[in-house]
Amino acid sequence: MLAAVLRGRDDLRLEERPRPVAGPGELVLRVHQCGVCGSDLRTFTRGPSARYAVPVVLGHEFVGTVIEVGAVGDAAAAIPTGARVTVAPAIPCGACEACRRGSDNLCAELLDFGINIDGGLAEYVRIPARSVAAGAVVVVADDLSDDAAILGEPIGTCLRGLRRGSVTARSIVVIIGDGPIGLTHAVVARELGARRVLCVGHNAARLAVIGRAGAETLVVDAGTDEAGAILAALGTRADTVVAAVPDPRALEAAVRVIRDGGSVVAFGGLAGDPTIQLDGNRLHYGEWTLVGSFNCTTAEFREAIDLAGRLDPRRFEATRFPIHRIADAFLAAAGRTVLKAVVTMEPPP
Ligand SMILES: [Zn+2]
Ligand SMILES: [Zn+2]
Structure with missing residues (x-):
């Protein structure tokens, strides 16, 4: 599969990688599209911080179709092959003090797509069992467009920020x-x-x-x-x-x-x-x-997906780039010639 791999500052490469395989309780999605976030740009232009496990596939604002469900794990079984889903980027542990308080955005053991696990700027992405168990995988309603479905994290974080204000x-x-x-x-x-x-x-x-x-x-x-x-x-x-x-x-x-x-x-x-x-x-x-205000909780992410369904996604003015033009997407967004870059994957033959 094609994947946008960050290797260091100003070093984002489109690479051919093996398609991920679902382990126990995990999912594999065929990605439809993935937004380029300000954090992706910052990491690209300023270089990855210590949290980044480079080389890493960037991208955390994605929607896709489940093509593989790893055996065992009741939660995984609840999300069937063929479901169209989006996934909260932050994956809380569910066990630390912050998680038990309901502040799972402040989890001490946070994993994040595109930071310390491979993200969605690729044709396929593996969703860890922990993400499924946390309720971070949201099945997208039929009437919610892919353009709206990738807004969960930006809307969720802003919802949190405005409420905290x-x-x-x-x-x-x-x-x-x-x-x-x-x-x-x-x-x-x-x-x-x-x-x-x-x-x-x-x-x-x-x-x-x-x-x-x-x-x-x-x-x-x-x-x-x-x-x-x-x-x-x-x-x-x-x-x-x-x-x-x-x-x-x-x-x-x-x-x-x-x-x-x-x-x-x-x-x-x-x-x-x-x-x-x-x-x-x-x-x-x-x-x-x-x-x-930092990130959003899993509950806020789910709420944001509902809110996205009530908003016209055209208000967010996405500019689309196919994955083979990933470099153009980053240069345009970093150069501020587009507001929001969204990277699309080729549909399967
Ligand atoms: Zn984002
Ligand atoms: Zn935690």
């Missing part, structure tokens, strides 16, 4: 970031009923797409006073600000934009020195809340 139907929400995750936050915030959603970034073309998805947008030049520009555009303060870029300055801008009692969500992993400077008195007297 206490977004309600009355909220004024600012999202710092004009990438696919900024767009997803905007769509999900609207779905939660947020009164106003303002998306802020540097890339006018991308913000135009986000504007079509239903958000107000603000283009700021790098190096300008971002918080001042946001306050001027809003005409008021925000209830919630989501910092969805890898820049610690976004968090510093965010705390200057929220109202007293408001929330700042640290959504993006930060590149370089992640130290931030905060005004402790504003934190105290303004009673604001600073929360992190």
Whole structure:
């Protein structure tokens, strides 16, 4: 099978590999398509962090058809050959303290597709028994398109982030970031009923797409006073600000934009020195809340698939690339000439 294998920084190769085989309780999927995530791009352009088990097949936003079910294991038997499924990217152990608390996104023994086990940017992917047992494999309803089915992780993570930022139907929400995750936050915030959603970034073309998805947008030049520009555009303060870029300055801008009692969500992993400077008195007297948000739980992933079915996937503006053009997909997404790259596999003959 063809697989997009990350071997190091700027080193992603399309390789011929043996098709995986399902062990006990495992599944093998024939992948239909797989989204390219910001984390895939970051790993490609900056090089894999210590968590990555390179060489590894990238990709965690995939949908496919079950072609093989490994014998034994009652949970695996519940998902038959021929089922169309999508799979939560994070595979919790189910046994550690975080998992037992229900915070399986914080599992101490987390396995992740495309990070420390082979992912879905390939013609076939093996789903570990642990993933099946965790309920992370979701059978996709017939009326849910493949385009919608790959949105489980981006929608689930944004749903978690917005909830951790206490977004309600009355909220004024600012999202710092004009990438696919900024767009997803905007769509999900609207779905939660947020009164106003303002998306802020540097890339006018991308913000135009986000504007079509239903958000107000603000283009700021790098190096300008971002918080001042946001306050001027809003005409008021925000209830919630989501910092969805890898820049610690976004968090510093965010705390200057929220109202007293408001929330700042640290959504993006930060590149370089992640130290931030905060005004402790504003934190105290303004009673604001600073929360992190990382991944999503298996339950949130399943909820996100339901939500995806109610959203028009065209709002997410995917640009499709066949797997033999994987390099173009990464260069286009990393070069920001497309918003969201989705890699499609050849259908079987
Ligand atoms: Zn992703
Ligand atoms: Zn765990």
